[in-house]
Amino acid sequence: MSASDETARSKDPQSAKGVPTPSRRAQEEARKRPLVPNDRAAAKGAERDERREQQARMRRALDTGEERFLPIRDKGPQKRFARDYVDARFSLGEFVMFAALAIVLLNVLLPPTSTASVTLFIVFWIMVAFVVIDTWLMGRKIRRQLTAKFGSVDRGVIWYGSMRSLQFRRMRLPKPLVRRGRWPS
Incomplete structure (x- = not known):
């Protein structure tokens, strides 16, 4: 090693040579x-x-949607894919709360023994059944696409997507980054 190399190394703050x-x-x-x-x-x-x-x-x-600072529950490429998939589709679960509120208000206005009140009750449970079926089918599609893209599905991703599909689109966090109909690839 030459003398100039030794001098350069001793002046380098990263180098510990020359210092006890x-x-x-x-x-x-x-x-x-x-x-x-x-x-x-x-x-x-x-x-x-x-x-x-x-x-x-x-x-x-x-x-x-900046991945680095998202809460732990929202981090990861699979959860981003599930978010984008749910945000790209229309789901019945988005409107179940509004329908439930309307049914409750109508039940308050109608007499409790009327046939309309019973009919509203039946309509509500039929709507809940359709939401459950829609969410189950969506979960299967997400699982299939995640398996095709990533090889396996992380634990909790399907539940994460299912719960997101039950929220009204404007209330979802992280905010939807894709428009309806723009499916993730």
């Missing part, structure tokens, strides 16, 4: 931190600010 190895005691002292900070109020404020910033990043990620 610190003793164990010196290394331990450098790592020591107090269990309780000296200024507890400032530490608490800094922790609160950090938590707020992290929550703001997570909220922006839920709006934009």
Whole structure:
């Protein structure tokens, strides 16, 4: 090795050559931190600010779909695929809450013993049955496509997609990034 190489290496801050190895005691002292900070109020404020910033990043990620800052329950390529698949299709589950609210309001207005009240009750349970069938068929399609694309299906992805299909589209988080009819590939 030439003298110029040795000089360059000793000036390099990444290189430890030319500097004596610190003793164990010196290394331990450098790592020591107090269990309780000296200024507890400032530490608490800094922790609160950090938590707020992290929550703001997570909220922006839920709006934009940025994978890095999404909550753990929404991370991963399979969950993104399931989200996009559910958002691309029309599902009956989106409107079950509105229909249930309408049925409850109509039942309040109608006398409890009328045939219309009984008919509304039957219509509601038929609608619930159709939603269950629609969700089951959608889960099978998602499982088939995930298996074709990724080789296997991670645990909980089908349930994740099914629960997303029961939410009204505008209320879904992370926000839908695909339009209806634009199926993921």
